[in-house]
Amino acid sequence: MLSLFRPSIDRRFRVMGAGIEQRHQRCASWWEPHLRCSREFIRTSLRPCRRVAVLGAGRLLDVDIEMLLAHSQEVHLFDADSGCLSHWRARLGPRLGGRAFAHIEDITGSLKRWEGILRASRRRGDLAECLRGLRAVRPAWSKAEFCSIVSLNLLGQIPLYWRDFVQASRGRLSGDDEEALAASMGELQRAHLEALFSSGAGQLVMLFDSEYYRYRSSESEWRVEPALFGPAAMNCLSAPPQFCELARESWLWHLAPQFVEQESEGEIHRVEARAWLRKAGSR
Numbered sequence: 197m198l199s200l201f202r203p204s205i206d207r208r209f210r211v212m213g214a215g216i217e218q219r220h221q222r223c224a225s226w227w228e229p230h231l232r233c234s235r236e237f238i239r240t241s242l243r244p245c246r247r248v249a250v251l252g253a254g255r256l257l258d259v260d261i262e263m264l265l266a267h268s269q270e271v272h273l274f275d276a277d278s279g280c281l282s283h284w285r286a287r288l289g290p291r292l293g294g295r296a297f298a299h300i301e302d303i304t305g306s307l308k309r310w311e312g313i314l315r316a317s318r319r320r321g322d323l324a325e326c327l328r329g330l331r332a333v334r335p336a337w338s339k340a341e342f343c344s345i346v347s348l349n350l351l352g353q354i355p356l357y358w359r360d361f362v363q364a365s366r367g368r369l370s371g372d373d374e375e376a377l378a379a380s381m382g383e384l385q386r387a388h389l390e391a392l393f394s395s396g397a398g399q400l401v402m403l404f405d406s407e408y409y410r411y412r413s414s415e416s417e418w419r420v421e422p423a424l425f426g427p428a429a430m431n432c433l434s435a436p437p438q439f440c441e442l443a444r445e446s447w448l449w450h451l452a453p454q455f456v457e458q459e460s461e462g463e464i465h466r467v468e469a470r471a472w473l474r475k476a477g478s479r
C-alpha cells in the first residue's frame with residue numbers, strides 16, 4: 197500500500213538508528229561475537245596514523261574508539277543519523293571537537309539529490325527510466341586528507357535506505373521497476389567502493405555484509421539473499437592493483453534470532469572484513 201506519510205531520508209536514518217540501538221539491547225548476547233570480531237579485526241589491522249575517518253560510526257558498537265584515539269591524532273566520525281551525536285558526546289566528552297570530530301552527513305553525497313529527482317519524476321511517470329539514469333557523485337570525505345579510512349558495516353546498508361524510500365514513496369513496483377531499483381542500489385555501492393579506492397588514504401579497512409540468511413527453526417535450509425548488487429559484488433573481492441591486501445576474515449552475525457525479534461523467522465548475516473594498504477609510490 198502506498199504510504200500516505202512519506203518520511204524523508206534524514207528521518208529514516210534517525211528511525212533506523214534508534215531501531216539498531218533497541219535491537220542491540222534486546223540481542224546483546226547474540227551480537228557480542230560479531231562486535232568482538234569487528235573490534236578485533238580493526239585493532240589488529242589498522243596501523244597507527246595521523247587522521248582516521250570512520251564511516252558509519254553509528255553508536256560505536258563495533259569499533260573501539262579508545263584504541264582509535266590511542267593510534268591516531270584525529271578521529272573523524274561520520275554517520276547520517278543525527279541520533280549518534282548524543283552517544284559520541286557521552287563517550288568522548290570534551291575530546292569531541294578536540295581530537296575527535298563529528299560529521300553528521302550522508303556519506304554517499306547523493307541521496308538528497310536522488311530524492312529530489314525521484315519526486316520530480318513522479319510527474320513524468322517512468323520510474324524505471326528515472327532509476328536507471330541515476331549516477332552517484334564522488335562524496336566530499338573522499339577528497340579530504342585521511343591516512344586511514346574505516347568503512348564500518350556500511351556497504352550493505354547504504355542502498356537499503358534508498359530502497360525503503362523508493363518503496364515507501366511509490367508503493368508496489370513492477371518487475372521492471374524492481375530491476376531498475378536494484379541497479380540504482382548497485383550504483384550507490386559501486387560509488388562507495390570507488391570513493392574509498394580513489395581517496396588519498398594509505399590504508400582502508402572495510403567491514404561489510406555480503407549475504408543475508410533467513411531461517412525458520414522448523415526448516416533445515418535457510419534462504420539466501422545478496423547484500424551486494426552489480427559490480428560491487430565483484431569489486432569487494434579484489435582491490436585495484438595499487439593496493440595490497442593485509443588481512444581478510446569472515447564470520448556470521450546472528451542479527452535477529454527467531455522468537456526474540458520475530459516469531460516467524462530469524463536472520464543471520466555473513467560479514468566480510470578486509471584491510472588494504474596502498475603500495476609505496478602508487479598515489
Ligand SMILES: C[S@@+](CC[C@H](N)C(=O)[O-])C[C@H]1O[C@@H](n2cnc3c(N)ncnc32)[C@H](O)[C@@H]1O
Nearest residue numbers: 252253254255256257258275276277302303349
Ligand atoms: C550496521 S550500522 C554499523 C554499526 C555502527 N557502527 C554502530 O556501532 O552502531 C551502519 C551505520 O551506517 C550508517 N549509514 C548507513 N547509510 C549511511 C549513509 N548513506 N551515510 C552515512 N551513514 C550511513 C547508519 O546510520 C548506521 O549507523
